[in-house]
Amino acid sequence: MRPICIATLAAFLGFGAAQYTVDPPTTAAPDTILDCTYWHVALANDTCEVVNEYPWLTLEEFYTYNPSLPEGCQFVVGNSYCVEQNWDIPPQSPSPTTTLVTSTMSATPTATPSTPAEWCASEAGGYVRYCPRCLYRCEDSAVFGQCFYSVFLTINYYDSQCWQHGGIDCANQAVDRVCPQT
Known part of the structure; x- marks a missing residue:
């Protein structure tokens, strides 16, 4: 009975299926990063220059997000390619074990908007x-x-x-x- 429950649960939860943060508008390669939050749909004459349309994106990141994309950006027309990871929020760096904070200024409170x-x-x-x-x-x-x-x-x-x-x-x-x- 236990294997049946696990199989049923896996089928119910979509076990093995890609669960993107933001679903691609068209087909995306299965090895595309899952925490993609912005997509580019390839057009007929797209080249690596398409990366310039996304000022936050480098070509290196583009290849990292889309690992199955061949060098030279040989796009499949109509497929979706990831151009942004995690809403472009940088990953948090590990916090240091010891932190020394000194300040000679007092914080200035920010006024709450009223209008x-x-x-x-x-x-x-x-x-x-x-x-x-x-x-x-x-x-x-x-x-x-x-x-x-x-x-x-x-x-x-x-x-x-x-x-x-x-x-x-x-x-x-x-x-x-x-x-x-x-």
């Missing part, structure tokens, strides 16, 4: 230039921080989806969807 514009700027990240356009989305909210966090998380989602599918001017397209001009 919708301040909350927008604090939550927008790289999309801060769109705050004037998106202010109306949260002006009547009781919880500005959470509202703007949600707005810009949604913009980031649409922006990422656009880029993954070879889009152009993706940030503006994403803002058009989430904060249409009235």
Whole structure:
């Protein structure tokens, strides 16, 4: 009875199947890193120069993320290739065993945002230039921080989806969807 339970559990959990952090939009090689969070879909004339479209990515990292990709970037048209690992968050380095901290300065507290514009700027990240356009989305909210966090998380989602599918001017397209001009 025990082997049957294990086999059933393995089948139920998808044992042996790749579980990517963000699923590729098309087929990806089975040895592609599992914690991939951003994908490039190969086009007919893609070369290694495609790496230049992703400023955070080096060619060495690209080959590390996609180990079965032959030298010279011989892409399979339509396949997905990983271009970002773990949302580009660097891995934590081990902490030292002994740390000595000395400081002669006192910490200056950061003011909590109080207006919708301040909350927008604090939550927008790289999309801060769109705050004037998106202010109306949260002006009547009781919880500005959470509202703007949600707005810009949604913009980031649409922006990422656009880029993954070879889009152009993706940030503006994403803002058009989430904060249409009235």
